[in-house]
Amino acid sequence: MSEQSSQQDIVIRVRKLCNRFGNNEVHKNLDLDLYRREILGVVGGSGTGKSVLLRSIVGLVQPDSGAIEVFGQELQALSPDQRSRVERRFGVLFQSGALFSSLTLQENVALPLIEHARLSREDAEHLARVKLALVGLSANAYTMVPAQLSGGMVKRAALARALALDPEVLFLDEPTAGLDPIGAAAFDRLIVTLRDALGFSVFLVTHDLDTLYSTCDRVAVLSNKRVLVDGTLETVESTDDPWIRDYFHGPRGRAAQHTRTANSGETE
């Protein structure tokens, strides 16, 4: 990628980000870019600030200092109205799914369409059914409430809601946590298929090595309050660092690499 095209293709540019909670300094001068249409995996030990980074970008945490530029606009410089217009171009899937328990799936997905796109209830629920079909849920689930569904179906419904307003960037916080390996692998494939079809960029926080190997174009490793390394899996794997060694070259890392090699052999 040339210097010029890589500049144009950056959708999120984080520079010198600092976050602190009391005495706990979480980020210090953290730099990171997200490119258009890529799936970026953000990994790191527990407590290294992956979720705080995601929450800083989507506006749920106010950074202490630094710059977050989204679609070429510096977030801190925007008025609340301008900022909420930018945030409407995001879709966010939290670990819990965060669906309303008393609403059916189609009501849950229709909600942002009624609130932000000002659609009538009927139109919103029609579009909600389209989104639910897009994530692979069948029609009999649309009128169920979350408690009637499996964990994998709830994740899919939450993904449909995150996609309701056709986001340009999808943020996923531990999307496969709590899913069995088969459900997790199916969810990983769904993310790649949707990214290919819809062309959004993905900011993916995960501990799941299988997810990293099966979905990510690039990986960023958070360590010591900043991004230690970012690049392709090959670049990251070959970085000389104790955490990277344990994580990528331990038994689980080797198993995930092996699965990827086996799967790429199947498709050739």
Ligand SMILES: Nc1ncnc2c1ncn2[C@@H]1O[C@H](COP(=O)(O)OP(=O)(O)OP(=O)(O)O)[C@@H](O)[C@H]1O
């Ligand atoms: N609202 C908050 N108030 C105070 N401290 C917080 C808050 N949110 C996060 N932290 C602290 O910031 C640090 C980073 O938290 P974060 O949840 O981003 O870590 P993480 O890398 O996502 O961890 P994990 O992999 O365990 O989910 C932790 O020490 C956490 O306790």
